[in-house]
Amino acid sequence: MGYTFTRDDIAYLASPPGAAALAEVGDFALTPATLLKDLERIRRTHGDHAPALVETTRLRRRAAAKLDNADNWLLSDDALQQATPTPVARHRAQRLAGRTVHDVTCSVGAELAALARECPAVVGSDLDIVRLDMATHNLADTPNVLLAKADALTPCSTADVVIADPARRADGRRTHDPAKLQPPLPDLLTAYTGRDLAVKCAPGLDFDKLAWPGEVEVVSLDGGVREACLWSPGLAEPGVTRRATVLSSNAAPWTLTNADPDNIPEREPGEWIIDPDGAVVRAGLVRHYAAKHALWQLDPRIAYLTGNTVPTGVRGFRILTRMDLREKPLRTELRRRNCGPLEILTRGVDIDPDTLRTRLKPQGQIPHTLVITRIETTATVFVCTTPEIPRR
Structure with missing residues (x-):
């Protein structure tokens, strides 16, 4: 578990004095070998703000491999772990280009940043007020995003598309049971009946048992499977129920669906x-x-x-x-x-x-x-x- 941020922490970190302090702390190594000594020095200068400054600096360094332009972001450890990598979020946003979108589990705004590039209006909501404060800072220069505190299971917008990213842990353990996601997938479907819905989930779900009525898209990035996205029928390509999308940092993306041919011979191994x-x-x-x-x-x-x-x-x-x-x-x-x-x-x-x-x-x-x-x-x-x- 990482440091638990408060609203006062975020208000300080987002202020000019906090930004200056973060720039200063950024010069420290903050490695496992130096962390205690560095923290002691930072505490002498910045007092009780030291833990939040150190944690934010370390999180930004980790985020650089996952999120574009994260060197000015405010994050928590849990939020960074669940955040969608920027290339994956960008791919999803491109599928939704031109629509209004509501991310009902927006967290610190990683998905919203990608959506705002493709969509005319974007709404983000979450029950965690600290994460919403982080998102407000992270998206301060993004004019077409509206943020609100709201329960994901209580519809509060008329956006064309609803996106949800349920937490994938139950009782402290990772779960592949759709009913144990937070919020539970069955409850999301009930709350948004008749709406176009895209749900991010773990790629380890049993999709056959899930019997999803639309399209299941599994996405990899640079050789690692990152997520599955469940697209409701209104967002799916006609005739497609399964899709694999392969993204790469140094090659063109490609996709494959169950509508493509699958006839192959039975032969002895080739070369x-x-x-x-x-x-x-x-x-x-x-x-x-x-x-x-x-x-x-x-x-x-x-x-x-x-x-x-x-x-x-x-x-x-x-x-x-x-x-x-x-x-x-x-x-x-x-x-x-x-x-x-x-x-x-x-x-x-x-x-x-x-x-x-x-x-x-x-x-x-x-x-x-x-x-x-x-x-x-x-x-x-x-x-x-x-x-x-x-x-x-």
Whole structure:
């Protein structure tokens, strides 16, 4: 748990003296090794404001990897953890361009900042008055945003679209149960019946069990799955119920839906193994991705793909040999190949890569990758080269 901010803290931090103090504290290292000594020095100068100054400075440094222009923002630890990364928020805002939008769980305003660039009018509301004070500061230069204290389950605007980002913890633990989100997903649906609604949620939800009537979009950023967004039918593309969107800091975004073809052949493994982006896997679009790139599956129940070419910009593992998974022959094979650094990927088998790597004892110089999976009923290992550098 981070420092608990008060309204008085925010009023001070947002004031000219607070801004000057933050600029001064920004020169301190504030690393685990120096934190106690730094805090003592800051307290001598800034008294009881020291904890808020230190926490804000550390949060801004963390936020730089997640939020654009966060070097002047006010944040809390919980708010930063739940905040949508700017590229993901920008992608959603672009889908809503030209509409009026109400974010009913706006927190410190990360989503609102992206929406304000695309939408003529944006409303943000939250029950946490401290977070609303932070949002007021963070969006001070954004004229088309209105902020209000309101319960997410009590409609208070006529905006075209309602966005909600329920908290994903219940009783201190992360939950994948839609009914245990805060506010609960069933209650949100009831509160906004007949309204266009977009709900951000964890990508680990069981979407088939959820039976969402519109579109489920799973979004990844730079190789990591960040979230799922549930789009109500009025916001969904006709005929689309599943979408994978892949965002990158240094490449063009792309998307795949269940309306794309999914016919793929059944063949023996090709020259390469491809591990699709996590958004594709979580959205259940592995076959669609394979069809798009002339690939096929190693096994119909497993998400690893294979083929004789590697899609542009994707890591590919060139197959050197295929073996049943038995440690002694595998150890012998790796020694024969002078295996050194060893990456181990697993899917469909109950194996801990770190434990297996320790038992295999690779001591050579040449990097290799093991792809371990189940083909039909047999645990199988593919000894591969290290990944090719993605082509852009």
